[in-house]
Amino acid sequence: MIIVPERAVAGLLTAADCFSAVEQVFAAMARKSAYNFPVIREAIGYADALYGFKSGFDRESLALGLKSGGFWPGNIAKGLTNHQSTVFLFEAESGRCRAVVGGNLLTALRTAAASAISIKHLARDDARVLGMIGAGHQSAFQLRAALGQRRFERVIGWNLHPEMLKRLEEVAREHGLPFEAVDLDRIGTEADVIITITSSFAPILKASHVKPGTHLACMGTDTKGKQEVEAELVARATVFTDEIAQSVSIGEAQHAVARGLVKAADIVEIGAVINGTHSGRVSAEQITLFDGTGVGLQDLAVASTAVDRAIETGIAIEIDF
């Protein structure tokens, strides 16, 4: 069995590796040759922790396994990350444990890859202004991955806690782009692509804010009750997602579906666009919205790539198990 420790992951994978691994597994999901198993998530009644598993199997790549992880709110005080994840991979032929991989950085990278994939396949080719809503840990990863997808000329951002926007300014500067903190009206009227990545439980962006032709990647809503954009905005958009079952239950579309504004049958798997079985954006005026809910197969895909790289580069720790 192989161990890839958390500290080794950054040196093994690039954002491009994660993009390609996640794009392939989204395509396999739409071909129905990869599927996610039901998610387990429990409040364990200790340390205020939420803990659970995301798992699945990809019959094309043979990635089989699970990500175990959760949220420990008291960790920051101990100098640890609040979100803790570990990926376990198993041999599809035998069920033996193949690898254990640190999953914290992998989670950030696979989530950023998902929104970047949606921009590649759904944003207008002439998108030049990128709008960010949210400036927490995940936002810098989202921004970096997005900037490679179009010839963006500037980045604008809004966050409930404006002092956190420095994080986005630094990433924009790394890429030689100007950054400006703006209000939500300006995000809506100026941005061609908007990424939302907050832990909000109430709509931030309204349908009236957003101009025709915008692509939205809604990435923060991954739990029942969370919400980043008004249900009317979801209803006005053509909605794409990683997995429809999650989109309607824990994703951004949950509220529009509950209010009868959108039906599950109206939501398109992004994998169908990647495979060419759905045309994706069909006009320059259409609003497209990617509801990125985060699936276990994304974790397995990037963890498998990390294991392959660790073996190739000789840094994999092998143990007799």
Ligand code: NAD
């Ligand atoms: P974080 O705690 O570092 O940042 C939280 C962000 O939300 C900050 O910008 C904060 O200012 C903002 N925020 C907090 N409360 C808010 C409120 N009431 N209204 C508006 N904004 C508010 O978190 P993070 O690691 O950056 O993650 C952001 C979100 O993305 C979380 O909801 C997380 O669960 C989700 N997430 C989704 C996926 C996925 O696959 N879709 C993966 C990882 C994280």
